[in-house]
Amino acid sequence: MKVRVAVVGLGKMGLSHLSMVRVHPNVEIVAICDTSKILLSIMEKQTGIACYSDVHQMMKETKPDAVVIATPSRHHESLVRLALESNAHVFCEKPFSLNWAASNELASLAESKGLINQVGYHYRFVAAFREMKRLLDLGANGTVSHVLAEAYGPVVLRPKGKSWRTKKEEGGGCLYDYAAHPINLLSWFFGTPSAVSGTVMSTVFSDDTDDEVYGTMLFGKGPSAQISVNWSDESYRKMTVKITAWGTAGKLYADRQEFHAFLRNESPQIDGYTKGWNLRYTTDLTDPVWFYVRGEEYSAQLDYFIQCIVAGKRENVNSFASAAETDHVLALMIEDATQGRVTSGVPTAVPPVRKKSFFRG
Amino acid sequence: MDRLLFGDNQFFGVNHMSEEKARAQSLRFRDIQAIYEVLDAAYEEGVKTFMCTTHDRVEEICDRVRMHPDKYPDYQFFPCMPYAHKYANAATEEGIIGAIRRFSPEEGFLSAAIRGGVSLASKDIDGIVRLLIDAEMKMFHNVKTPVIFLQNVVVDFVLGLGMTQTFKVFADHVRSRYNAEPGFITMNLPMLVPELLRLGIENPIVCSNINKIGFRMCGGFKAYEETLRDYKFRAIAMSVYASGSIPADEAIQWVCTQPNVESIVFGASSRTNIRSTKALVDKYWSEATAKNSNV
Numbered sequence: 001m002k003v004r005v006a007v008v009g010l011g012k013m014g015l016s017h018l019s020m021v022r023v024h025p026n027v028e029i030v031a032i033c034d035t036s037k038i039l040l041s042i043m044e045k046q047t048g049i050a051c052y053s054d055v056h057q058m059m060k061e062t063k064p065d066a067v068v069i070a071t072p073s074r075h076h077e078s079l080v081r082l083a084l085e086s087n088a089h090v091f092c093e094k095p096f097s098l099n100w101a102a103s104n105e106l107a108s109l110a111e112s113k114g115l116i117n118q119v120g121y122h123y124r125f126v127a128a129f130r131e132m133k134r135l136l137d138l139g140a141n142g143t144v145s146h147v148l149a150e151a152y153g154p155v156v157l158r159p160k161g162k163s164w165r166t167k168k169e170e171g172g173g174c175l176y177d178y179a180a181h182p183i184n185l186l187s188w189f190f191g192t193p194s195a196v197s198g199t200v201m202s203t204v205f206s207d208d209t210d211d212e213v214y215g216t217m218l219f220g221k222g223p224s225a226q227i228s229v230n231w232s233d234e235s236y237r238k239m240t241v242k243i244t245a246w247g248t249a250g251k252l253y254a255d256r257q258e259f260h261a262f263l264r265n266e267s268p269q270i271d272g273y274t275k276g277w278n279l280r281y282t283t284d285l286t287d288p289v290w291f292y293v294r295g296e297e298y299s300a301q302l303d304y305f306i307q308c309i310v311a312g313k314r315e316n317v318n319s320f321a322s323a324a325e326t327d328h329v330l331a332l333m334i335e336d337a338t339q340g341r342v343t344s345g346v347p348t349a350v351p352p353v354r355k356k357s358f359f360r361g
Numbered sequence: 362m363d364r365l366l367f368g369d370n371q372f373f374g375v376n377h378m379s380e381e382k383a384r385a386q387s388l389r390f391r392d393i394q395a396i397y398e399v400l401d402a403a404y405e406e407g408v409k410t411f412m413c414t415t416h417d418r419v420e421e422i423c424d425r426v427r428m429h430p431d432k433y434p435d436y437q438f439f440p441c442m443p444y445a446h447k448y449a450n451a452a453t454e455e456g457i458i459g460a461i462r463r464f465s466p467e468e469g470f471l472s473a474a475i476r477g478g479v480s481l482a483s484k485d486i487d488g489i490v491r492l493l494i495d496a497e498m499k500m501f502h503n504v505k506t507p508v509i510f511l512q513n514v515v516v517d518f519v520l521g522l523g524m525t526q527t528f529k530v531f532a533d534h535v536r537s538r539y540n541a542e543p544g545f546i547t548m549n550l551p552m553l554v555p556e557l558l559r560l561g562i563e564n565p566i567v568c569s570n571i572n573k574i575g576f577r578m579c580g581g582f583k584a585y586e587e588t589l590r591d592y593k594f595r596a597i598a599m600s601v602y603a604s605g606s607i608p609a610d611e612a613i614q615w616v617c618t619q620p621n622v623e624s625i626v627f628g629a630s631s632r633t634n635i636r637s638t639k640a641l642v643d644k645y646w647s648e649a650t651a652k653n654s655n656v
Contacts (some may be wrong), residue, residue, distance in 0.1 A: 013448070019521025024550065038458060045483050046524040099546055236389070237374055238446070283576065283604050292548035292579040293517045337577070 002028045006064035006088075008042065008055055008079055009071030010034040013093050013120070016055030016294060017068050020303050022049075022290050026310055028293050031062040055079065059086045066116070066309055068302075069093060070106070073171030077102045079217040080320075081267050084109050089116040091305045094184070095176045097324035100331045103324035110320050116308045118316050121184045123241055123302070125297035128259040129185060130250050132243065135261060136189055140270055142249030147225040149182035149188070153239035155231040159205045166209055175201060175330055181241050184326040186225055187219065188317035189245070192325050193217040193225070199336040204232040208278035215333055256295075362410070362508065362566070366439060366597065368628040369402045369413040369634075372396050386630065393421055402632035406431060406639050412439040414512070419499040427503055437505040441546060442497040445514045455523050461489065485529045494534055508566055509535045510544035517549055525556055530630075532562045532654050543565055544597075548577055551584035554592045568597035571622060573615040576603035589621045597624045609641060617645035 005027050007018045012035070018212070022029045033052040034040055040051040052058035059067075059082060069079050072178040077097040083090045093348065097103045097121045110117035123129050136144070156166075166172050185195070199215035211232045223245070231239075242255040250263040262279040268275065278312040289299035291307065308316055316322075370376070374387030398424065400411065413419050419440075419456060426433050448460050452656050498509070511531055519527050532543035544566040547553045556566045571589075575582035587595060598619070601612045616625060625642060629635045 015522065016518070019518045021521060023521050036458065042486055042520075044527060046486070047522060049523075139443075175458070242381065255380065284606070288575070288577075288581065289579060291517070291521060291552070292577065293521055294514060 001310050002026060002088075003306055004028050004030045004062075004064060005067045005068060006031040006033065006066075007068045007070065008033045008056060009069060009075075009093075010036070010039055011070060011072075012068035014068070016298065017070055017091075017093075017120075017302060019129045019293050020291055020299050021068065021306070024306055025290065026123075026306050030064050031058050033058045033201065034210050040072045055082065059083070059088075064088050066091065066305075068156045070120075073098055073176060074169070075325065077106070081108050081109070084113060084115060084117075087113065087115065088222075089305075089309050090320075091118045091120065091302070092320075093120045094322075094323065094326075095119075095171060095180050095330065096320060098171045098176075098327075100324060100327035100328065103320065103327040107320035107324045113355070114314070115304065116177070116316065117316075117320040118305045118308070118318045119144050120181050120301060121318050121323065121326070123181050123183065123185055124299040124317055126189055126254075126256050126282060127138075127287075127296075128254040128280070128282045129243070131259045131280055131285055132254040133189060135252055135270065135273075136245065138270055140250065140261060140263060140268060140273070141245065141247035141252050144190070144223040144245050144247040144266075147186065147223050147248045148242075148244040149186050149225055149227050150242045150244075151229045151231075152233040152236045153178065153231050154234045154236060154338075155239075156205050156211050157232060157234055159207065160272060166206060168209050171204070173201075174211050174229055174231045175213050175333065178228060178231045178239065179213040179333075180326055180330060182227065182229065182243060183329050184323070185241070185243055186219075187322065187325050187329065188220050189243070190219045190225075192219075193329060196329065196336050199333045201337045202335070202353065204230070210237040213333070217329075362595070362597070362624045363640060364646055365411045366410045366624050366626040367400070367408045368599070368626045369411065369416070369419070371628040371630050372399075373414070373416055373418070384505050389630065391566070392419060394588050396422065396501045397425065399630060399632075399635075403629075403635050404436065406632065408635060408639060409435045410439055412441060415440055415442045415444045415497045415500065417444075421502050422502050437507055438501055439508045439510060439544065440441065440498065440501055440506055441510040441512050441544075442494065442514060443515065444497075445512055450523050450563045450627060461493070483526075490527055491538075494531065502588070505538060508542045508544045509539060510546050510566075510568065513546040513548055513569075514549045516545050516553065520547070520553055520556065525560060528557060529560045529562060532560075532565075541607070544568060546599075549579045550596075551580035551588045554588050554594050557594070558592065558626050558632070564593055564595060566595045566597065568599055568605075568626065570600040571596065571598035571616060571619060572601050572603040573607050573612060574603050575601060576606065586619075589619055592621075594621065596622045597626055598622050599626045601625055601627065609638065611642040613647045615651045617642070630639055 003026055005021055007246055010032060029049055031050045031052055032043060033055050034051055041055060044051045067083040068091045070093040071079060073095055078094055080092055085165050161333060176244060195218045197216045201210035202212050203268055204211035213229040216225045240255060243251045249265055253260040259280040261273060263273060263275055266275055286296050289296050291299055371386050372390045374383045376383035416528045426436050429432050489501060519525060535541050546568045550569040554567055570577045578585050582602060601616045616622060627638055
């Protein structure tokens with residue numbers, strides 16, 4: 001069976017998805033859509049794929065079975081709705097939408113229509129995080145009391161750059177771009193947080209958006225969690241997400257490449273794991289993919305989406321509903337960041353106003 | 362091509378297995394003198410080809426080779442372009458077209474085209490590709506670059522998108538302008554090789570993971586075996602140890618018996634490792650050659 005797929009939004013993520021999904025054995029690409037005429041002219045000449053600048057026209061004329069949406073975040077909501085109303089299965093880039101109430105509504109719409117719905121939180125397809133999820137579910141490190149969820153990388157390293165990613169109202173900023181990933185993993189591991197507090201969203205270089213996000217989360221009777229995210233950290237060569245979970249029976253740690261488990265039990269009763277330190281490499285845990293461009297997880301999540309369609313499988317590890325939960329948490333953090341704090345009386349430092357000068361426009 | 366090529370991941374903080382190892386390497390090679398010492402050791406052990414990304418620091422290495430032609434008479438570079446991180450970061454900041462524009466030497470032309478909203482003719486696109494190649498090749502003036510590679514992230518991205526005419530533009534330009542053989546690095550060998558041949562790129566040099574356990578050999582181990590056996594191309598094996606999963610002796614012995622494999626690219630941080638790898642390759646490759654000539 002060939003799934004007829006259209007890709008909307010040909011930025012970095014859209015082109016990356018297109019390159020993987022086009023050569024998937026169960027996929028036929030029927031159309032691509034973007035607003036950049038110059039890009040479409042290149043794509044049309046070089047790939048021969050039907051190109052559209054009007055998404056309504058594309059949906060009407062090509063009637064795709066599934067749509068991959070990778071536009072700037074603020075367009076997700078309307079495009080996902082359009083695709084669902086056209087009875088297409090949808091893979092949407094993260095964050096799902098900038099309005100969590102709308103995210104929930106779209107999740108219900110997709111479910112009511114029986115359409116496969118998935119959001120591109122690709123860390124759920126990284127073998128080390130999957131192994132962490134497996135061990136947490138097995139209770140390998142006992143009752144988890146605290147979690148540290150981190151993400152660092154070199155995205156904004158100087159006060160410049162203009163794209164939708166630098167505009168707050170378009171879903172730019174470190175919270176939606178970076179922090180969304182570890183927060184989404186926390187929900188996968190521990191469910192929806194019952195409360196957020198102490199959220200700090202501050203700027204390092206950007207004029208309009210946050211470059212750092214810190215905060216606390218509570219998971220009901222479960223663990224507390226600390227979030228630490230900074231996309232202005234050049235000491236990392238590329239984006240790095242790490243989760244550490246302390247429990248009564250040990251500590252678990254995962255990043256993209258490694259999974260570590262320190263287990264206190266004499267015989268942990270988990271295949272291949274022993275008391276003390278255990279180390280697993282993603283390279284050993286990862287299943288092969290049909291096509292590799294930039295990491296197995298990107299290929300694997302698209303394959304999963306396509307296989308769900310082919311098999312008519314309704315449960316999705318990255319469903320709209322799960323991504324809506326993350327959107328909700330992000331909204332709570334924004335709200336919390338503007339709340340009053342317990343104060344000491346010492347005046348809060350006000351960030352210096354950047355003065356215009358001959359040297360800095 | 363030499364049997365053994367020296368890679369550069371260890372110098373630039375790249376380790377597919379562990380960020381901690383990558384950081385330790387990055388610290389060790391912070392001072393370029395430490396890189397020179399390892400490169401000199403490799404040269405003295407007879408590993409005279411440096412297969413390297415077009416990373417900023419490689420320019421200093423080129424300078425050194427240019428300054429001491431008597432010391433490195435046989436030294437050659439196999440440049441691998443582009444250094445993808447700089448494009449990826451620029452694309453995050455400015456979009457795809459913005460990134461191309463930033464690194465294109467003739468920025469004005471592309472900017473005007475974008476502002477004017479005109480569509481580009483195929484010859485214009487080919488022209489931009491050639492300009493980008495020339496920009497990456499600048500640092501290698503007056504050093505030997507007999508093979509020039511396109512990096513796997515670009516090769517596989519272009520292959521996936523189906524924009525493979527670009528490979529032909531790359532091959533033709535590298536041959537005519539730099540008198541070099543075009544090379545292609547890929548994680549998808551069984552899909553790439555037939556496509557290169559279809560494009561009329563004869564006997565292409567293709568570098569990919571080739572290891573006994575099938576680590577990151579997309580399309581599957583069997584498809585790799587068939588491609589190596591059935592197609593006319595020149596293979597370079599990388600990740601022969603599968604990130605340390607296969608013992609060196611076993612790994613090299615296996616690779617040396619594979620058909621069509623002409624070279625192995627490897628990284629090492631010490632003379633001892635370079636010497637032992639060289640010894641293994643010399644041993645098993647001559648054994649394999651002797652066996653083949655007896656048949």
